[in-house]
């Protein structure tokens with residue numbers, strides 16, 4: 001909230017970024033669970049005097065914020081979702097300090113996955129997966145909540161059932177029309193839950209972890225289509241829209257979703273020299289690239305959503 005100060009508009013916030021914590025839980029039978037989180041905390045608090053004069057008496061030290069992450073991780077005796085940990089931290093800052101009006105906590109979870117050895121889940125062995133689960137909780141002193149979850153780095157590719165035709169052609173257009181191409185992307189998704197108060201969030205353990213896995217499945221299943229035959233994509237735009245719509249249709253407690261889907265190009269390889277063709281592209285040999293890439297993004301919200 002901007003304040004009028006000395007004839008200016010003034011707005012401030014402070015926090016700690018990239019606090020890394022790993023938490024292990026052990027059961028009586030030797031089974032271990034682990035999460036690794038990168039936590040960012042931002043506090044909106046009444047500590048204007050620290051900017052205007054040498055008075056730090058209303059500052060929550062960012063070092064204290066960092067310590068709180070470890071203390072709260074220690075206190076959590078059971079595994080919990082990134083969303084629930086973000087809410088727990090944000091709730092702490094807004095209720096513990098009279099100066100703090102709003103706490104914004106974002107967390108990215110590193111995708112440690114249990115390994116299988118000889119077809120059996122390992123008790124305490126994990127390997128790194130690829131895409132990340134993210135969450136952001138914005139909590140007000142009143143208990144008002146905004147909860148957003150996301151996926152980062154979900155790489156998806158299909159080798160056919162994609163094309164791009166009918167686009168604008170002008171004197172700068174070289175791209176041929178096609179009904180046969182590779183489609184590759186790295187999905188970044190952000191979705192907002194409709195829970196608007198600390199008192200209305202589902203209490204079921206790992207509710208939001210399960211939701212994350214289900215959203216990821218709906219996004220991927222919509223991208224790929226059925227295992228036999230797949231589904232034709234006439235553009236990244238169309239596929240993105242179908243993925244967003246499938247998510248809102250499937251999950252009543254998701255109010256809006258934003259998707260970013262770069263079009264990662266796999267270029268047809270054709271090589272020739274003066275004696276003739278060395279490689280003739282036949283939908284088989286590609287040059288994978290990462291830049292430049294197309295950039296396609298959209299968000300879809302329910303009408304009653306506040307986003």
Ligand SMILES: O=c1[nH]c(=O)c2[nH]c(=O)[nH]c2[nH]1
Pocket residue numbers: 164175234235236237263294
């Ligand atoms: O699916 C696509 N959408 C585009 O907007 C675009 N632009 C382009 O060159 N290729 C593609 N493919």
